[in-house]
Amino acid sequence: MSNEHQLLLMPPNWIGDVVMAQPAMSAIATHYRMHHEHCRITLCGRSWLKELLPWLNIKGAEYASDIPAADTAYLFPNSFRVAWQCKRAGVKKIIGYRGQWRSLLLSQPVRHRIDTRTDHHRLFHLDLARQTGITTGSDRVELSVPENGLELGRAAIEKHGMNPERTISVAPGAQFGGAKCYPSDGFRAVVHALAEKGWQPLILGMQEDRNVAESILEGIGSPAWNAAGETALSEALQLIAASKLMLCNDSGLMHVAAGLGIPTVAPFGATDPERTSPSGDKVAILYEPADCSPCLQRECSVPGHPCMANIPPQTLTDACLNMLEH
Incomplete structure (x- = not known):
């Protein structure tokens, strides 16, 4: 040895x-x-x-x-x-x-x-x-929150006038490309419907997601925070850990949230959940494939983005409320 x-x-x-x-x-x-x-x-x-x-x-x-x-x-x-x-x-x-x-x-x-x-x-x-002789268990992802991670996330939420017990994270972007992304007006409809139920949206993402986040939150009737482009990755992870739900596209933050055990709702279209669905006990994947799904393309080339159009905002809203209320 x-x-x-x-x-x-x-x-x-x-x-x-x-x-x-x-x-x-x-x-x-x-x-x-x-x-x-x-x-x-x-x-x-x-x-x-x-x-x-x-x-x-x-x-x-x-x-x-x-x-x-x-x-x-x-x-x-x-x-x-x-x-x-x-x-x-x-x-x-x-x-x-x-x-x-x-x-x-x-x-x-x-x-x-x-x-x-x-x-x-x-x-x-x-x-x-x-194949190298290592015994493995299940394929379950098990992430862990670092010391003080949850407390730091809750403190940041409270600093922005929001209640961590009512905060939901929303990530409307996806680094791979727009084909994975649910339409921003659809996210807006879902987020506003959840706000009417007393949930407070926190938008996460890159600087390039900021304008989309602003359009989603425009006229929102509840406390909200557009944090897109404002946080380092470590801070975004803390905010996810302190949230009650993650609503997002097929993205890296989706896998993180699900792996932390945060209730996660994600529409799929350009990608196949059989290949890249997140690992977690509290996951709702919405997949209503179009004839061209899964295309695995960065950008959609079909008018109307049919794979996402097949998932009405009300269906996403219901999935979120089912997670939040059970």
């Missing part, structure tokens, strides 16, 4: 994909901690990963902006580049799926047994661990 083993986890490149890889990363970390007296676990990736990591429930894991010369690395991205970077950094054993002309760079090339065109992405990530 070695004195210390340095395990490197290279997560996927999008927030939602990182959350879907959480069960696999947790299983790998647990395995190496069990088999090495001292195991240092490092996650390396995009800068926002540092803010997300405390929520990923991977005991003892640390963030690094640069790839360390680790003993073992698990690569969740499928690119040649990440394998080459690990090789150059001096990683001793590199494990990842074959393909992208990178098999010669991998110490252990793993074959593809799960087809992400039909199967869930969580299973694809878990199979990387399973």
